[in-house]
Amino acid sequence: xxxxxxxxxxxxxxxxxxxxxxxxxxxxxxxxxxxxxxxxxxxxxxxxxxxxxxxxxxxxxxxxxxxxxxxxxxxxxxxxxxxxxxxxxxxxxxxxxxxxxxxxxxxxxxxxxxxxxxxxxxxxxxxxxxxxxxxxxxxxxxxxxxxxxxxxxxxxxxxxxxxxxxxxxxxxxxxxxxxxxxxxxxxxxxxxxxxxxxxxxxxxxxxxxxxxxxxxxxxxxxxxxxxxxxxxxxxxxxxxxxxxxxxxxxxxxxxxxxxxxxxxxxxxxxxxxxxxxxxxxxxxxxxxxxxxxxxxxxxxxxxxxxxxxxxxxxxxxx
Numbered sequence: 001x002x003x004x005x006x007x008x009x010x011x012x013x014x015x016x017x018x019x020x021x022x023x024x025x026x027x028x029x030x031x032x033x034x035x036x037x038x039x040x041x042x043x044x045x046x047x048x049x050x051x052x053x054x055x056x057x058x059x060x061x062x063x064x065x066x067x068x069x070x071x072x073x074x075x076x077x078x079x080x081x082x083x084x085x086x087x088x089x090x091x092x093x094x095x096x097x098x099x100x101x102x103x104x105x106x107x108x109x110x111x112x113x114x115x116x117x118x119x120x121x122x123x124x125x126x127x128x129x130x131x132x133x134x135x136x137x138x139x140x141x142x143x144x145x146x147x148x149x150x151x152x153x154x155x156x157x158x159x160x161x162x163x164x165x166x167x168x169x170x171x172x173x174x175x176x177x178x179x180x181x182x183x184x185x186x187x188x189x190x191x192x193x194x195x196x197x198x199x200x201x202x203x204x205x206x207x208x209x210x211x212x213x214x215x216x217x218x219x220x221x222x223x224x225x226x227x228x229x230x231x232x233x234x235x236x237x238x239x240x241x242x243x244x245x246x247x248x249x250x251x252x253x254x255x256x257x258x259x260x261x262x263x264x265x266x267x268x269x270x271x272x273x274x275x276x277x278x279x280x281x282x283x284x285x286x287x288x289x290x291x292x293x294x295x296x297x298x299x300x301x302x303x304x305x306x307x308x309x310x311x312x313x314x315x316x317x318x
Contacts (some may be wrong), residue, residue, distance in 0.1 A: 001059070001095055003102065006039070006049035007207025013039075013059045015051060016083075020124075023060075023085035025131045027245045027308070030124065034238040038082060039063065042121035042204050044071040048106055052086070052095045060086035062099040065120040066110040072191075073200025079112030079317075080120035096137060108317045117143065117313045119292075121204070126152055126292040127310030138313055146314040149294035154309035156289045158248055162281045165302060168274045170266045174228075175275040178215040182224070186217060189224040193260050201229075201256075210236045216279060218259070218272055221267045226259040226268065228276040232259070232283065243308055252280045273302065 006012050016035045020028075043048045046068050052060040063082040070076050079104050079162050086096045117138065118125040128135060130151075178186055183206065183269045190199040205214065214235055218226035231253035244251040254276050259268050279286055289307060290299055296306055 001092070001098070003052045003098065004051045004053065005231045006051065006128050012049070013050060016049070016061050016063075019051075019058055019061050019087060020085045021084065022087050023132075025127065028125075028131070028243055029240065029245060030128055031238060031240055034124065034240055035101050037238055037241070038122050038124050040122065041065070042250060043207060044069045044074075044076075044252055045121055046105075046110070047082075050099065050102055052090075052099055054090050054093070054095065057121075058087075059090035060084070060095045060099055062103045063120075063124075064103045064106050066107055068110075071200065072203070073196050073198070074121065077111040077113065079107035079110065079115045080123075081107075081115055081117050082122075083118075083140065097141075100141060104315075104317060110233045114146075114316055115315050115317055118310065119312070122198070125310060126154075127312045130309040130311060138315075141315070143313040144313045146311060146316075148312065150312055152292050152294050152312060153296045153306050154243060154289055154291045154308040154310075155296050155299045155304035156244065156247055156287065157294060157305060158289050159252075159277065159281045159285055160248065162277055164274055164278070165270075168224055168270050169302065171267060171271050173268060173275070174219045174269045175216055175272065176219075177213040178227075180212050182217065185210050185224050186212075186215060189227070189260070194258055198258065205236065207235050212297045216272075216276055218263075218268070218275075220260075220263065221306045225263050226257075228254060228257040228272055228273050228278065230276065232285070242289040242291045244287050244289050247289070248282075249287060250285050251284070251287045251289070252285030253289050254280060255289065255293070272302075274300075277302065 047065045049063045062084040066079045067076040118127045216228040217224050242253045
């Protein structure tokens with residue numbers, strides 16, 4: 001077996017997508033576009049990738065990401081293993097273990113004290129897909145649920161025939177697409193109300209040239225008091241990042257969604273979610289995914305059902 005860094009392997013991007021699709025169950029297929037997105041470093045991060053070759057054929061890969069300095073919304077130092085896959089024919093030969101050892105060493109060399117599976121700044125997945133059946137491999141090597149929710153879900157539904165649920169109150173909620181002139185106001189709102197990952201993702205969205213109108217905003221007397229992010233098939237994030245396979249097309253994605261502290265507990269969240277779903281429906285979206293949530297019951301009120309389930313696993317590095 002030989003290991004190659006990404007740049008040393010010909011057709012490496014295509015190899016990664018093919019290896020992932022061979023190794024993973026149906027419904028988790030990825031494209032070369034998603035691989036390129038995943039491997040393009042976010043602000044103040046560094047990414048790495050190694051490919052394994054066995055008997056002259058690509059057999060597996062691993063991708064990693066580490067922060068390189070302070071970054072609002074991301075703790076520093078932070079490290080992630082974004083993806084690790086070995087083809088079924090090459091499994092049980094030590095390839096996965098060698099790839100994992102290389103990834104952990106790479107992260108340790110950059111000062112990372114812990115490593116998380118998935119959930120990196122430009123993730124392939126928010127955690128370890130449960131359907132792959134590979135949790136035992138990582139649990140035996142020291143990975144475990146350390147904090148927060150041990151499981152998260154993607155939930156999905158068809159929006160064909162979507163109507164406002166009867167439990168959504170008629171509230172004086174002004175919702176519209178964010179315009180370029182309101183970007184600064186949205187940035188200030190997210191910095192104040194959601195200073196972590198959601199604010200970081202908004203700044204990264206703008207850095208990559210994303211449309212302001214990929215965000216819905218709700219306005220109150222004091223300005224923006226809520227938001228909802230929308231992803232369509234022509235967005236800067238590849239839509240297959242949310243694994244909508246099996247849903248009717250066109251595909252769309254919603255989330256995250258949040259309200260200012262003063263607006264919570266009044267039914268505004270339900271109304272804002274409904275506004276986002278009605279907007280997607282108006283754009284012709286048929287299959288809708290809400291990803292990376294530990295609130296499947298909440299979204300179940302709107303007809304969403306579990307689509308994919310992930311384990312959130314962390315390991316402390318020596």
